[in-house]
Amino acid sequence: xxxxxxxxxxxxxxxxxxxxxxxxxxxxxxxxxxxxxxxxxxxxxxxxxxxxxxxxxxxxxxxxxxxxxxxxxxxxxxxxxxxxxxxxxxxxxxxxxxxxxxxxxxxxxxxxxxxxxxxxxxxxxxxxxxxxxxxxxxxxxxxxxxxxxxxxxxxxxxxxxxxxxxxxxxxxxxxxxxxxxxxxxxxxxxxxxxxxxxxxxxxxxxxxxxxxxxxxxxxxxxxxxxxxxxxxxxxxxxxxxxxxxxxxxxxxxxxxxxxxxxxxxxxxxxxxxxxxxxxxxx
Amino acid sequence: xxxxxxxxxxxxxxxxxxxxxxxxxxxxxxxxxxxxxxxxxxxxxxxxxxxxxxxxxxxxxxxxxxxxxxxxxxxxxxxxxxxxxxxxxxxxxxxxxxxxxxxxxxxxxxxxxxxxxxxxxxxxxxxxxxxxxxxxxxxxxxxxxxxxxxxxxxxxxxxxxxxxxxxxxxxxxxxxxxxxxxxxxxxxxxxxxxxxxxxxxxxxxxxxxxxxxxxxxxxxxxxxxxxxxxxxxxxxxxxxxxxxxxxxxxxxxxxxxxxxxxxxxxxxxxxxxxxxxxxxxxxxxxxxxxxxxxxxxxxxxxxxxxxxxxxxxxxxxxxxxxxxxxxxxxx
Numbered sequence: 072x073x074x075x076x077x078x079x080x081x082x083x084x085x086x087x088x089x090x091x092x093x094x095x096x097x098x099x100x101x102x103x104x105x106x107x108x109x110x111x112x113x114x115x116x117x118x119x120x121x122x123x124x125x126x127x128x129x130x131x132x133x134x135x136x137x138x139x140x141x142x143x144x145x146x147x148x149x150x151x152x153x154x155x156x157x158x159x160x161x162x163x164x165x166x167x168x169x170x171x172x173x174x175x176x177x178x179x180x181x182x183x184x185x186x187x188x189x190x191x192x193x194x195x196x197x198x199x200x201x202x203x204x205x206x207x208x209x210x211x212x213x214x215x216x217x218x219x220x221x222x223x224x225x226x227x228x229x230x231x232x233x234x235x236x237x238x239x240x241x242x243x244x245x246x247x248x249x250x251x252x253x254x255x256x257x258x259x260x261x262x263x264x265x266x267x268x269x270x271x272x273x274x275x276x277x278x279x280x281x282x283x284x285x286x287x288x289x290x291x292x293x294x295x296x297x298x299x300x301x302x303x304x305x306x307x308x309x310x311x312x313x314x315x316x317x318x319x320x321x322x323x324x325x326x327x328x329x330x331x332x333x334x335x336x337x338x339x340x341x342x343x344x345x346x347x348x349x350x351x352x353x
Numbered sequence: 354x355x356x357x358x359x360x361x362x363x364x365x366x367x368x369x370x371x372x373x374x375x376x377x378x379x380x381x382x383x384x385x386x387x388x389x390x391x392x393x394x395x396x397x398x399x400x401x402x403x404x405x406x407x408x409x410x411x412x413x414x415x416x417x418x419x420x421x422x423x424x425x426x427x428x429x430x431x432x433x434x435x436x437x438x439x440x441x442x443x444x445x446x447x448x449x450x451x452x453x454x455x456x457x458x459x460x461x462x463x464x465x466x467x468x469x470x471x472x473x474x475x476x477x478x479x480x481x482x483x484x485x486x487x488x489x490x491x492x493x494x495x496x497x498x499x500x501x502x503x504x505x506x507x508x509x510x511x512x513x514x515x516x517x518x519x520x521x522x523x524x525x526x527x528x529x530x531x532x533x534x535x536x537x538x539x540x541x542x543x544x545x546x547x548x549x550x551x552x553x554x555x556x557x558x559x560x561x562x563x564x565x566x567x568x569x570x571x572x573x574x575x576x577x578x579x580x581x582x583x584x585x586x587x588x589x590x591x592x593x594x595x596x597x598x599x600x601x602x603x604x605x606x607x608x609x610x611x612x613x614x615x616x617x618x619x620x621x622x623x624x625x626x627x628x629x630x631x632x633x634x635x636x637x638x639x640x641x642x643x644x645x646x647x648x649x650x651x652x653x654x655x656x657x658x659x660x661x662x663x664x665x666x667x668x669x670x671x672x673x674x675x676x677x678x679x680x681x682x683x684x
Contacts, residue, residue, distance in 0.1 A: 099463045099467075102549055112501050160396055168394060177394060198654055225400070254386075282490070286634070286638055314610065317500070325500075344485075
């Protein structure tokens with residue numbers, strides 16, 4: 072052992088190894104440190120403003136107290152509509168790629184395009200929906216906001232549906248086919264059932280993804296200071312209210328922005344942990 | 354099938370006619386279902402084409418007025434209606450470069466830790482924690498950056514940078530000026546934190562895909578962990594890692610809210626990275642609802658088109674590389 076240590080080559084190699092390992096430990100601490108720091112500060116700043124008023128009062132005018140009720144309701148309505156529009160389309164498209172044309176050319180192209188949509192800048196989606204809905208209709212609306220969120224839901228659901236259906240063993244499909252089950256029934260009764268947890272995971276992840284999205288809502292749903300459930304009119308949402316309030320000079324607004332940020336983060340984290348535990352049990 | 358038999362009995366029809374009818378119905382539903390799924394798949398293509406088409410149509414007025422000069426003009430004046438995209442493009446590129454310079458080495462080292470060094474028990478929790486970092490919405494990074502990170506940089510880091518590099522030739526102009534807190538550097542650093550988990554996640558996945566035989570052979574020769582990583586794992590997964598990096602770059606280029614909070618929204622190009630600037634997405638987010646004239650709106654849409662084209666190619670390259678790795682692994 073002593074001779075190894077005295078050999079300059081071995082000493083150098085060991086030194087390089089130690090340095091690299093230390094850097095790797097440091098890098099991991101660095102990465103985790105941000106998570107702790109961000110969540111910690113969010114909790115510290117957001118929890119003080121958390122009260123029942125947040126859920127029962129609307130966004131206040133500058134300089135007075137209020138809540139986030141209208142923004143929470145607006146966010147919920149637009150997210151639900153987005154999921155209602157986006158989930159069936161996403162599941163069907165994912166089904167086509169996994170069940171019908173697994174190696175077909177159309178599937179390959181759709182897979183490629185879907186992966187690009189998955190990470191495309193969301194603000195561009197906002198511009199797109201502005202062009203096709205807001206400009207022709209002549210006004211901002213909750214519908215436009217929901218559609219832009221749906222465009223973000225679809226690729227997430229397509230991706231997870233396809234992945235999860237691919238995990239279903241082919242022997243199951245063969246068994247079903249051998250007793251004469253038609254393809255559509257095979258998919259709905261056998262493949263969907265086997266992949267159900269995974270598909271639900273995809274929907275949860277999609278909800279997590281859109282519930283914090285701000286950029287596509289800025290010029291589709293815009294904002295609204297008042298309580299409104301009319302989806303054909305401008306609609307407030309939590310992220311946009313946070314954006315507006317955080318950049319304002321009013322202390323009450325900034326405090327509400329922190330509280331809203333805490334609400335969104337908790338929602339997103341709970342959803343993604345839920346989604347993970349669903350597939351982990353499988 | 355049992356259902357068919359039951360129906361048979363319940364309906365009391367003769368076996369041959371009911372069987373034909375049932376088969377017909379099943380064939381019909383089969384075809385309808387196939388049509389629905391294929392339609393949904395085609396809709397995904399239609400969305401992408403629609404995005405491109407809508408952006409092109411929306412930016413036509415601006416492109417007609419300014420021509421190709423739009424891309425390399427720095428002026429951005431809503432009052433005189435002179436618009437050029439150079440400053441936002443510059444800001445987008447510089448912030449992304451800063452982000453990648455930090456996030457790539459750190460992200461790869463974290464993946465190295467996760468695949469080779471981490472005790473098995475900690476692997477999953479740490480991986481989940483890093484992925485949670487990826488799940489935090491960008492607006493949270495934005496509000497955090499504005500109220501916590503920017504003041505910290507302004508107070509401690511930026512004065513230090515100015516003092517240290519202020520007299521170094523070449524670097525003095527890069528770190529020049531009063532410490533604003535917000536600016537290009539702050540935006541780049543926040544982007545680095547945001548992109549880090551993406552790079553880590555993909556790098557870990559491709560590192561995990563390395564056949565254990567290769568690693569074992571290297572360990573058998575007496576290689577240290579770092580040598581195995583540097584000389585076996587990294588070369589084997591090079592394409593995949595580059596794909597992951599490009600994917601992260603695509604995110605950084607298009608990231609909106611986190612940057613909008615801390616970039617300062619100034620349509621100018623300054624040599625110093627401590628100065629405020631703007632990026633394409635920040636400019637759109639900040640100005641779109643305030644844009645009153647059609648030309649203004651159109652110019653912002655043209656910015657969006659440029660951003661989409663850039664990210665499209667970056668992401669396409671990333672996917673292409675990751676696909677190539679998948680095929681290579683499948684062989």
